[in-house]
Amino acid sequence: MSDTATMTDAKLLEGPAFVRAKPLAPLPPPLTEAGAIGWLRKNLFSGVLNIVLTIVCALLIAWIVPPLVKFLLIDAVWDGSSRADCLPGPDRPEVGACWAFVIDRINFFTYGFYPISERWRVDIFFVLLALGVVWMAWLDAPRRDIGVIYFFIILPIASLILLLGWPLLGLSKVETTSWGGVLVTVVVASVGIVFSLPIGIVLALGRRSRMPAVRLFSVIFIEFVRGVPLITVLFMASVMLPLFVPDTWSPDKLLRALVGVSLFASAYMAEVVRAGLQAIPKGQYEAAFAVGLSYWKTMRFIILPQALKITIPNIVNTTIGLFKDTTLVFVVGIFDFLMTIEAARVDPNWATPGISTTGYAFAAIFYLLFCYGMSRYARFVEGRLAAGDRR
């Protein structure tokens, strides 16, 4: 009895023979909806308009990219010593970029007319600067407080001694008129940053001050500088600054440009910092005053650390703008990186039809690498700061 019952139960559990007890493995999705083909259909060929757009884009790429690769790499000349190597000849009907020219003049592009025997000083300056930049940019670096002192105080003084020379230390004097190339570009950009950030912070605090005179001067300065082009500021620094100081001072040409660039960058930095200050909730100020901190202590320990932290991406973006703007110092006769290229490309020893494009391509790659690098860094910091919001 019990035996039959068990058997029937088992049969019932199994169900009739035509009912499947276990699910089948799912079929693969149709080829047209998944995988590469599905992706293509979805992202490139989803409608008449999209098909047309895709074809136009593909044509555009085919029109731009192969000639570019051909010019920059395939037809490029890598070694040579004069223009003859970069001219089309019977064995080379088409000549692309003349990288031999860049390799030949790379020292000129880097140091300008800096005396050859003293160029190690520039190299040390680059290393010191790189150290400072890494210390500041690496957010988890040890002792960043010392890093700030290093970057804003020690580094400028050390660089000044190193680059200008100090005969007492056995470093011969090098006039700024012989500086040039990447050296000048880097000097202008870093001086701009080192001075514009503190001045910008002071101006931003001034603009939010409760003292009307302080506020008025800050607003006038910021709005005036932001309303005029950098070139006119540089012209002003170049022709008006010598008039405004006693004639015995006669400021150096590079110094005038540096003053102009720093003042210009300060106004932009001030607006960036002000945006950061405005983002700090009012309660932070009130709490700080309530525990009895003075204005400067409130700023130093409570407000600025928070405001500057959220401003880092914008500070980096302003730095990118400043780095690109360093090219404008040519108007006051400073020989920056771009100007060394301008000078070298008309050098009769190298002048060929393609030499201008080669020089500009090299400069473009240089600026692109630095600026793109900085903008990636800004985005990385932004992501890290937003980590707290991604709960």
Added chain:
Amino acid sequence: MAAVEHTRPKAPLIYNPKVRGMAYQAVLCAVIVFLAWSAIRNAAENLARAKIATGFGFWENTAGFDISQALIEYSTTSSYGRAFWVGLINTLVVAALGIVLATILGFLIGIARLSKNWLLARMAGFYVEIIRNIPLLLQLLFWYNAVLKALPAMRESLSIPGGGFLNNRGLFLPQPLFQAGSSYALIALGVGVVAAIVYRTWAKRRQMATGQQAPVLWVTLGLVIALPLAVLGLSGFPIAFNYPEAGRFNIRGGMELLPEFMALLFGLVIYTAAFIAEVVRAGILAVARGQTEAAYSLGLRPGQTLRLVVIPQAMRVIIPPLTSQYLNLTKNSTLAVAIGYPDLVQIFAGTVLNQTGQAVEVIVITMAVYLTISLVTSALMNLYNRRMALVER
């Protein structure tokens, strides 16, 4: 019993925040006044020693130099003041054209960056990243020295269909000459524009009242374009063209666009468009997703959704940064000095300053011009922005 006296402990005056604030401000004012005073005194001394005239008397003096592009009458016997106006007009022309073209290109690229088409979005992204990260000066030099100056010389000019020529001295185009009778077409254009505005207002009011839509686009196009063309045709096309003629060494007649002008325009438009594209993209992304979804669920087509729902809301976010891009473009047009386009800085802060030596006056005038442009534009845009701003309940 003596009353308990509630007197505050007397703090020294120096701890009173109000007094302190006044003191700080007094010191600041004193320092600034002293700096300004010593700067003026030094300047006066230095100028007197260098025997440089002061004041604005030079304005009426004969300039004595030629300008390659003058849109108002100008010759070497004109005054410095005239040269100033020529330079200012050249600056405004390149800035205005640049703003229009950069806006069009920038909007196209910004929208393309958000396209569902992967290839298009990627290409727009590449454009923005590459153009934004290369200094404008480098781009201008490239366009001028490596592209336009590398064009064939005068004798091997490339001819453009329609009667134009392109060579390393510029772009030569047929110049339209308006003859008697073409004024009717101009009047028709004016009438068309006014009628179009009236029609649009009427159509909008009717749509508000009844919900019925009128074919605004087609009627506007008809009134503004077809009507003047029809009048032009009826009056027998009273427009002649002055075609440029290629000679051995020169091209005569026609309209000439300097390579400096073209390089500056290309450079400014391509550079600024990358920034405008980012502004537009950020603006469109700022419109909440639900807005698009709600528009779709109401049955609007993608084009209508973009035009009627997304763009009007995005414009609120776009306009302030767009204004600052316009100002940047205008300020960047001073880079003309690098390639020799005769703009305000090149003529005035360059040549005039060198000839007169009156640095202070010339620089002050130049800066005042840019400052005025900036302030006026900001004021206008603030006004517009206030009208566009969201009216909160």
